Amino acid sequence: NAGVTQTPKFQVLKTGQSMTLQCAQDMNHNSMYWYRQDPGMGLRLIYYSASEGTTDKGEVPNGYNVSRLNKREFSLRLESAAPSQTSVYFCASRKLYGYTFGSGTRLTVV
């Protein structure tokens, strides 16, 4: 089925470890986004990519890097994970005002 695919669905990291969250969409959307969701905080924008080859910071970019590898893929990297990055991460893609969200990655940093 068409949509946004995130991998992995669950991950446990030790403090200081690095990892990359993968996101791919097959809807030919130009814009892609990474959000984090914390209890009582709603979703907050980490980074977004308005088009292939461009990335911009959102509300909470510290501790993260992103790569828009091609039109389909937008990855989020944690270089040195911290317990404060324990969260649920959502990737989304957009065409005009139609957003599609992935099913989320639940990350725990211990």
Added chain:
Amino acid sequence: AQKVTQAQTEISVVEKEDVTLDCVYETRDTTYYLFWYKQPPSGELVFLIRRNSFDEQNEISGRYSWNFQKSTSSFNFTITASQVVDSAVYFCALHTGNQFYFGTGTSLTVIP
């Protein structure tokens, strides 16, 4: 600055009662979109409705209805005859520029 406020953190209702979820937004932009999403216990985000800033016509979709009032910067959501399956966290969101601004969500529990 853009902001979305959902003042109701948690709501509990008995099945078949009506319930209204409040959403107040702030923006200086004249063109924007408002959204409601549902997040059931399984965790995915389910799109419910999108309205643009130029369309204040209220909408009804089955048991769901939305009341958009620019004069009060509100976009409230009502569920009529609530059901247990309506139990979820509901998010109101404002889209302007190239970004979403989410409220903190309202957790709705429908008691059988």
